[in-house]
Amino acid sequence: MTASETLAELDAIALAAVARLPATDSGHGQVWKRPDGVTADCGGPKKCDDCSSDALMVAAMQQSINAVKPTSAAVVEIVERHRGERMPEIGTGSILVPNEIRINGQRLWAPQDSPPVVERIEVGTGMSAVLVTLTVMARRVVIDDEPGTP
Numbered sequence: 366m367t368a369s370e371t372l373a374e375l376d377a378i379a380l381a382a383v384a385r386l387p388a389t390d391s392g393h394g395q396v397w398k399r400p401d402g403v404t405a406d407c408g409g410p411k412k413c414d415d416c417s418s419d420a421l422m423v424a425a426m427q428q429s430i431n432a433v434k435p436t437s438a439a440v441v442e443i444v445e446r447h448r449g450e451r452m453p454e455i456g457t458g459s460i461l462v463p464n465e466i467r468i469n470g471q472r473l474w475a476p477q478d479s480p481p482v483v484e485r486i487e488v489g490t491g492m493s494a495v496l497v498t499l500t501v502m503a504r505r506v507v508i509d510d511e512p513g514t515p
C-alpha cells in the first residue's frame with residue numbers, strides 16, 4: 366500500500382465516521398468507551414449492526430495507522446534544559462543534571478526520586494541495544510483490548 370493510497374483510505378474512513386468517532390460521546394459505548402460513560406444495552410458488535418460497523422471502522426483506522434506509522438523503538442531524550450547558549454565543556458558547569466524527559470518528542474513529568482536507568486542489553490553475538498527504564502507520571506492508563514492487526 367502506498368502512502369497516497371493509505372491517505373485516501375484514511376479520508377474515506379474519516380468521511381464515513383463523521384457522525385461516529387472513537388473517543389467521543391457517539392456510538393453505543395461498546396466499541397469505544399464514551400467520555401460520558403454511557404453504554405447501550407445493545408449486545409455489542411456481535412449482536413448490534415451499529416456496533417459491528419463501528420468495530421470494522423475502528424479496525425480499518427488502526428490498520429491504516431499501523432500502515433502509515435510502523436512500530437519502532439522509542440526516541441528517548443534525557444536532557445538538561447538550561448539558560449544560555451551551550452553548557453561549558455570544562456569545570457563543574459559541564460556536568461549534566463537532566464531535568465527533562467521526552468519520549469518521541471513528548472515532554473513528560475517524572476518523579477524526582479525515580480531517575481531514568483539506561484543500560485545496555487545483549488541481543489545476540491557481538492550485538493547490543495540500549496534499554497531505558499523510566500518512571501513517568503500518568504494522567505490516564507488504559508489497559509484494554511482493541512480490534513485490529515497485532
Ligand SMILES: [Zn+2]
Pocket residue numbers: 393395405407408409410413414415416417
Ligand atoms: Zn450497539
